[in-house]
Amino acid sequence: MDNLKTENTQLTHSIKKIKANGVRITPQREIILEYLITHHIHPSVKTIQAGISSKLPNLSTATIYNTIKMLVDNELVIELPNKDGGIRYDYFGVPHFHAICENCGKITDVFLDEYPQIAEELEKATRDKSGYLITGTKVEISGICPECQKKLHLDK
Amino acid sequence: MDNLKTENTQLTHSIKKIKANGVRITPQREIILEYLITHHIHPSVKTIQAGISSKLPNLSTATIYNTIKMLVDNELVIELPNKDGGIRYDYFGVPHFHAICENCGKITDVFLDEYPQIAEELEKATRDKSGYLITGTKVEISGICPECQKKLHLDK
DNA sequence: AAAACATATTAGAATGGTTCTAAATTAGAA
DNA sequence: TTCTAATTTAGAACCATTCTAATATGTTTT
Ligand SMILES: [Mn+2]
Ligand SMILES: [Mn+2]
Ligand SMILES: [Zn+2]
Ligand SMILES: [Zn+2]
Secondary structure, eight states: OOOHHHHHHHHHHHHHHHTTTTTTOOOOOOOOOHHHOOOOOOOOOOHHHHHHTTTTTTHHHHHHHHHHHHHHHTSSSEEETTTTTTTTEEEESSEEEEEEEETTTTTTEEETTTTHHHHHHHHHHHHHOOOOOOEEEEEEEEEHHHHHHTTOOOHH | OOHHHHHHHHHHHHHHHHHHHTTOOOHHHHHHHHHHHHSSSSSHHHHHHHTTTTTTTTOHHHHHHHHHHOOOOOOOOOOOOOOOOEEEEEEESSOOOEEEEEETTEEEEEOEEEEHHHHHHHHHHHHHHHEEEEEEEEEEEEEEEEHHHHHHOOOO
């Protein structure tokens, strides 16, 4: 499995980056970060808590929120707020954008070679037209995922 | 003012579209819709309520939420969930995308002639790679608005 | 190694935006 | 005008997120 090596590398590099910013690594922080690196389901806080409950049975939700805030500040994780009031989280290694199912809420990664150039084009237009100082770009495509198309008899 | 004519036209057409779908028009609904068409600040529910309180002093928040849901179902309004837990709303006449200030929360429209083609390119990639049935696309550029750049002494 | 200090974690309370509920009102059809 | 289904309303309920203050842990200093 080549993914494992990549994910180990990502974990090592992320921890180094965090420490370089003078922030402590704790067992809680490392386990939450590892969960985010190894799970690509764009989990909510509740999903993260359930996913690591065997390793950290007494983990407080406050710690998850605090850790995520730290990871966002360190530009390792992005937030994906949704219409249902919750926020989902994504370890943002390789630039990509998202397809979101309006029926089941699933968030699917879309990797496109041209995406960085497209994002740059949109950012340049924003800079020129609005004068904003740009820090990041987010693209979300709404729709119905293949599984829900079947469920709802929308396929073919 | 040429905007006024456009906005009146948008109001008329929107009401026609709603009625065509068999939905009743009430004073509350018309006033909320008119507010959304004539204000481009991407307001929250609370901002909408404050903005029309002279016309509708007893307007319930439930009615605003219900009306917005109806307008979203009728594809006249889009929702912009944000990281602070709230949702902001946008009458979505001409396709465009948004710049969002991380400091003050302001949402600025960006109109770009090439945007519809770019959105179509991203949607095609999503269809091909993920099999989603696409219903809409959203682009959000994060950054610091010109006013906040001055406040924070980030300008020049 | 021990003490002192700074930082992080925890359980539970507080907050606040959104949704729900049930009674009163109203729009539009007949 | 009468009738009925849809809509509005005030306030309660819900639930994700933030806050609080006590406890625990890590880092640095002696
Ligand atoms: Mn992702
Ligand atoms: Mn807009
Ligand atoms: Zn789905
Ligand atoms: Zn600003």
